[in-house]
Amino acid sequence: DAEITQSPRHKITETGRQVTLACHQTWNHNNMFWYRQDLGHGLRLIHYSYGVQDTNKGEVSDGYSVSRSNTEDLPLTLESAASSQTSVYFCASSPASGSRAQFFGPGTRLTVL
Amino acid sequence: AQKITQTQPGMFVQEKEAVTLDCTYDTSDPSYGLFWYKQPSSGEMIFLIYQGSYDQQNATEGRYSLNFQKARKSANLVISASQLGDSAMYFCAMRPKRQAGTALIFGKGTTLSVSS
Numbered sequence: 001d002a003e004i005t006q007s008p009r010h011k012i013t014e015t016g017r018q019v020t021l022a023c024h025q026t027w028n029h030n031n032m033f034w035y036r037q038d039l040g041h042g043l044r045l046i047h048y049s050y051g052v053q054d055t056n057k058g059e060v061s062d063g064y065s066v067s068r069s070n071t072e073d074l075p076l077t078l079e080s081a082a083s084s085q086t087s088v089y090f091c092a093s094s095p096a097s098g099s100r101a102q103f104f105g106p107g108t109r110l111t112v113l
Numbered sequence: 114a115q116k117i118t119q120t121q122p123g124m125f126v127q128e129k130e131a132v133t134l135d136c137t138y139d140t141s142d143p144s145y146g147l148f149w150y151k152q153p154s155s156g157e158m159i160f161l162i163y164q165g166s167y168d169q170q171n172a173t174e175g176r177y178s179l180n181f182q183k184a185r186k187s188a189n190l191v192i193s194a195s196q197l198g199d200s201a202m203y204f205c206a207m208r209p210k211r212q213a214g215t216a217l218i219f220g221k222g223t224t225l226s227v228s229s
Contacts, residue, residue, distance in 0.1 A: 090158060102208075
């Protein structure tokens, strides 16, 4: 069955370290997204991609970067982790325009000490 | 500004009762989509139901229905015959056609607690 996976599921790191969160989908979806979830804020968009070599900034992109070298993967990199980036991170994907649903990965809980 | 508002931080209901979770939205786009997701304590995001702005009828999916009132810009989720397994956080979301492609704008969520 097609799915979307994230790794690691839990990560503890220190302030200033570079961290990469992996997202892999086997739906063959063109569109992929990264959101962060914080209490009192719901989910907020970090970055998104419409296809290979395409990346775009979302609402809360500062301190994050993504790259899209193939259809299946959209890794999220925190260049220099900060305590404010402690959060739960969700990757999601959807087909090209016209899709009715966006499918989410299981999430990664990141703690920055 | 594009925005989703969920005014109920928490809702409590007994098993077998119906419950309505409120959602209002703000957009100037004539074409948009509205979604509801469920997030149980395990943390995953589960898609429940979708309503397109031009859909003539309210969406239904099993025990879930979406009460779509376009003029009032509301998209309330109705859960009929609540079950203990419905206890979770529920998020309303909008996909404005012209913003961030197909990315979603989420409300802050409503926690639903179902008791026996």
